[in-house]
Amino acid sequence: MERHPPPFRRRLGQAVLGTLLVLIPPLSQAESSFEYQRPDASDLGDQARLSGEAAEPFAIVTPHPLASDVGHQVLAAGGSAIDAAVAAQLVLALVHPQSSGIGGGGFLMHFDGEQVRAFDGRESAPAGVDETLFMDGEGKPLTLPVAASSGRAVGVPGMLRMLEVAHKAHGRLAWASLVAPAITLAEQGVPVSHRLHHELAAAAELADDGAVAALYFTEDDDPLPAGNTLTNPALAAILRLIAEQGSSALHTGAVAEDLVARVQGHPELPGAMSLEDLATYVAKEREPLCVPWRRWRVCGFPPPSSGHLSIMQMLGMLAELSPLEAPLEKGRPTAAWLHRFVEASRLALADRNRYIADPGFVDPPGGDWSTLLADDYLASRADLIGEQRLDDDQVGAGNPGALDSAWAMSPVQAEHGTSHISVIDAAGQAVAVTTSVGQSFGARLLADGGTGKPGGYLLNSGLTDFSFRPADQQGTPFTNRVAAGKRPRSSMSPTLVFDRESGDLVASLGTSGGAAIVHYLAKTLVALLDWQLDPATAIGLPHVVTREGLVRLEADGYPEAVRSALAERGHDVETGALTSGLQVLRRGNDGLVAASDPRGGDTAGED
Incomplete structure (x- = not known):
């Protein structure tokens, strides 16, 4: 941990949600939880692109106005920077699935006013793989498109475990209340953003998978138009389990069994992930x-x-x-x-x-x-x-x-498929967190968590960040070659x-x-x-x-x-x-x- 002098003095004023600015009154004390209020569509839209305005005493910026709004509500309820980051990140799993989700990993930096801490939730290689993971039967490396859309690409996800560890150390609001907004939005539906529409159009092959097509495409296999309502009942059901059980809901039980089945059951290139890999994953500091x-x-x-x-x-x-x-x-x-x-x-x-x-x-x-x-x-x-x-x-x-x-x-x-959130709360604590599902839309595998409901979450393709070849032509190994339990660069x-x-916090960015x-x-x-x-x-x-x-x-x-x-x-x-x-x-x-x-x-x- 890196120590710093006491935090800067803070004054009261405005707060920023995404890039939408809203006046916020000061809070006398934090509550144990908060009640999410879904905003009117008129409160978001193009206003979310405004930027550069001054705002105090707290702020959050994310790539999507709904995620920013959720983070803003958490901060307004007295939540900490990590509380806001958790709630916003889970909303991104719904509205920003091409880049971020519960099936991926990430890195989180936290400042509590005195110490800087670094939490590692990067995906890891299953115990059953070796340095030939991305080599074909002739000893040649697979192409990236083939490797990325396969069970072999899927690393053991770490994003949820990372958020949970950081929340236990620095959270103020109840975990379940931070998961609730994403559940509400997944059940009630959200408008498809222009960004998501264009990303789907650029990855039309996604429609080849029936479950993915049913979630993100029309009956004519066209990407959902911007403005159409996207609901995700399976994700909502999985998030309800996560609200009750924490990250264990993803790493053990029926959701884990479904994840392993999807990876091992890939028809062309199955992966080696096991239930033990999921259960024993550790988010490292x-x-x-x-x-x-x-x-x-x-x-x-x-x-x-x-x-x-x-x-x-x-x-x-x-x-x-x-x-x-x-x-x-x-x-x-x-x-x-x-x-x-x-x-x-x-x-x-x-x-x-x-x-x-x-x-x-x-x-x-x-x-x-x-x-x-x-x-x-x-x-x-x-x-x-x-x-x-x-x-x-x-x-x-x-x-x-x-x-x-x-x-x-x-x-x-x-490398592709990342998103970033920065937060500074009223107490001067700060978060910078970047998460990823690997390539755009990850491994192109959708898991419903065994819920039997339509929708779900995308599995990562994080292992494709390893070197596909283990060594050069002279046999000298690459540092970033595949190994069991290893985390890709x-x-x-x-x-x-x-x-x-002074030691004062100046900026959070990514x-x-x-x-x-x-x-x-x-x-x-x-x-x-x-x-x-x-x-x-x-x-x-x-x-x-x-x-x-x-x-x-x-x-x-x-x-x-x-x-x-x-x-x-x-x-x-x-x-x-x-x-x-x-x-x-x-x-x-x-x-x-x-x-x-x-x-x-x-x-x-x-x-």
């Missing part, structure tokens, strides 16, 4: 990585997340370079800054691909992950960044410390920021975006803290990511002059969609300021 950077202390998740280490390596390398006279031009990062940013990300990701994996299976270089963040090491890496793009053979992993074993450079693999990066001098999370958050941290932009402006800056030698600029985000200048520096540049889901809470002089990313956010679904 890990030591947070709190890193000094300029005048702040940036706390994030350690391995098996690679995100925070990579982000802080990038920021550390950029800090070692001589300052640019003008990193921004006409409200956008300049080509000179983008070039440095891209080169720093290539070097950081090279280190990730060689060194970072589940710490229960891989030792860090030099015996400590901090060797990757040492000033001298980052300075040596920054020295590689010149005015021209480094050749691919120049972008290898560095040598931060001695290793007991030799590791090969892992191949690049895609992830880019999820829930982040809390503090003032180094994003969806799979492997691009590293780029999205690194740029946002620079914009928010170094350039002192307000959260909405920081989020709105056009994105840049680098992958497999290409630099992708957000479509319509940069003028041709920037693209040409990057090409002159040797970069192979393309443009395209970069759909982040950034959620930011920032404490300013006038209170809390919230912003939610319009690229990855949902509206209520009315045209």
